[in-house]
Amino acid sequence: MxxxxxxxxxxxxxxxxxxxxxxxxxxxxxxxxxxxxxxxxxxxxxxxxxxxxxxxxxxxxxxxxxxxxxxxxxxxxxxxxxxxxxxxxxxxxxxxxxxxxxxxxxxxxxxxxxxxxxxxxxxxxxxxxxxxxxxxxxxxxxxxxxxxxxxxxxxxGEPSVGPLNAALAEYERESFYKAMLAFANPKMPLYNEVAAAIQGYTPDPAEDFADTKIDGVGRFLNRIGNENAIPRKYITLSLQSLQKPPPTYLETLRADSASNAALEVTQRVFGQLKLDAINALITKRESEDKSLQVMCTHYLGYLGLTEATSALVDILADTSEYAGPDVKKVALHSLGRIGTSQAIAALFDALKYSDIRETAADMLEANGAPATTLLLAKLSDPDPKLRAFAIWFFGYTQNRDLQVAALPKLLENLTQEVKVLRENAAVALGKMPAVAFADVAALAADERPEVRQVVAIALGEMAVPEARP
CATH class of the missing domain: 1.25.10.10 (Leucine-rich Repeat Variant)
Structure with missing residues (x-):
């Protein structure tokens, strides 16, 4: 019961x-x-x-x-x-x-x-x-x-990949058509063909009509070439983080019949403008027009054409007055868009130039795993200079995942015999307190005075109460 x-x-x-x-x-x-x-x-x-x-x-x-x-x-x-x-x-x-x-x-x-x-x-x-x-x-x-x-x-994860690619393709085509408005200008060659290729888009004379052909090309390139444009930047970063790099700009445009036709018209416009000849001038450093240099440097890589890589690398190495930091930064953006192993290697090499170093680092990070794999490997490079550049990169990035991945090698460099590597590692680790504090603090009792010295530098860089004496 x-x-x-x-x-x-x-x-x-x-x-x-x-x-x-x-x-x-x-x-x-x-x-x-x-x-x-x-x-x-x-x-x-x-x-x-x-x-x-x-x-x-x-x-x-x-x-x-x-x-x-x-x-x-x-x-x-x-x-x-x-x-x-x-x-x-x-x-x-x-x-x-x-x-x-x-x-x-x-x-x-x-x-x-x-x-x-x-x-x-x-x-x-x-x-x-x-x-x-x-x-x-x-x-x-x-x-x-x-x-x-x-x-x-x-x-x-995977359910995001298809929609992200579709959203990026839609954005790229839309931005391409809007960029072409700069060519739907009576002062530009083939402007009637351009207007036909972008039916539904009406140019605004106040915004789209440039005074010269070169200015028109500049407007076109500025509109399609901004890697940080929204939402392009975050769609691309998302796909790269998913280990699913998006198609190149050129592949995206060619995958759609309408945008491919518009692309062909644009290429004929460039042919009429004889920009290949202008590219040759820039490569040979025979132009003193800074805006022209920037525009043509951008043109070399805006479609992600691998054939442009060597010319862009030459621009980075150029010490003449015609290849200033602004021109080189545009070249770095173009190399970042190309994204081949040769382009990534050139971006890493550009870390040695203090006036363009941050732009090179941004482009390396934007290339995701292929670039970060190289950077992590360089933390153990036998050449101290190359190792120092990689150390600087990981101190510069705000990407926590990259900081975590680099932490073991950065700690190894903190105890290196080469003083400059120890000091560089200390500065880099000091910029990532949330990731590195506990491991760095654990070395404060190291028996080697040179290690304790750089540990003090690292802790001094960390803006956390625990790091204060």
Missing amino acids: ARCLFLVASLVFLFTGCGGPSLSGAAADLEDKGNDPEVRLAAVDDLVATGDPEAVAHLHRVLEDEGEDPRIRAKAAGGLGFFQNPDSIDVLVKALDDPDPEVRRQSGRSLVQFGEQAVQPLIRALGFTPEELDDTELYTAAEERRISASRALVAI
């Missing part, structure tokens, strides 16, 4: 939910802002534990309340991932703009739980809104959203 009563009681417990959190109780605790924050944080956990779909609305309200405690909003964002309610996707994507990093992080983690459903909204988050386009501060602030969205897309 007692056993029967126990079974009945157990069934009542299971079917009534006795002993577990109730939706109404948890919601009341959460929405009462007079409660202790710890009580409200626990209420979020209780709402999630109920598994009740009605809990989603309560979590939405908290997350969307900008005046709410960020800790509670972050907890709500993290909880939404458990419910897989499609209505939460837009709420979570919007939260990627939140000023609080933990809210952004938890929102991104929840979006990853949605998998393929979240991919398109996340890709849209890589772009910009009309308001951001008109407001520089908003545009800059949205960088955190783009970074968070990119990380989520990478975490989702």
Whole structure:
């Protein structure tokens, strides 16, 4: 009899939910802002534990309340991932703009739980809104959203690849047509053919009509060649992080019949402008027109043509007055776009030039695994100079994953016999306290005074309380 009563009681417990959190109780605790924050944080956990779909609305309200405690909003964002309610996707994507990093992080983690459903909204988050386009501060602030969205897309993995490639192709074709507006100008050759190739795009004389042919070409190249353009930058970085490098610009345009036809028209325009002859002038350093040098250097690599590599490398090595830092930086961008092993090697070699070093580093990082594999290997190069350049790169990058990958070799260089390598490694490690502090601090008791000296340099560079004496 007692056993029967126990079974009945157990069934009542299971079917009534006795002993577990109730939706109404948890919601009341959460929405009462007079409660202790710890009580409200626990209420979020209780709402999630109920598994009740009605809990989603309560979590939405908290997350969307900008005046709410960020800790509670972050907890709500993290909880939404458990419910897989499609209505939460837009709420979570919007939260990627939140000023609080933990809210952004938890929102991104929840979006990853949605998998393929979240991919398109996340890709849209890589772009910009009309308001951001008109407001520089908003545009800059949205960088955190783009970074968070990119990380989520990478975490989702393979389902992101196809849509990212499609979004990039759409953007590249759109930007190409808009760039061609600079050629739909009566002062440019074949302008009628250009206009026919970009039907639906009407040039604005105030923006698109240049005074000279060279200016027109400059406008064209500036519009298609900006690697940091949004959303190109973050779509490309996402694909590279997924180990799925996107097609080259040229491949993208040729894959579509309409843009391929427009490309052929553009190539005929360049032929009419005799830019091959201009390229020869630049390669031979016979032009004193700085803007012309920049434009033609850009032209050499804007389509990612591997044939341009040698000429671009020559520009980097040129010490004449005709190849200043601005020209060389454009050459570096072109090499970054080409991305072959020869181009990457040239980018690494450019780290030795102090006036263009940072641009070279940016292009190396943008090339992803092929470049970072080379850089990691150079940390052990027998040539101290090459090793020093690689050490500098890892001190310059803000990419935490790269810092973590380089940490063991940087620590080895911190204890090297060559003084300059020890000092360079100390400075580099000092710029990554979140990654390196514990390992560097552990060397503070090293028996070698020269090691303790550079450890002190590294700790001195770290702006963390633990590093202070």
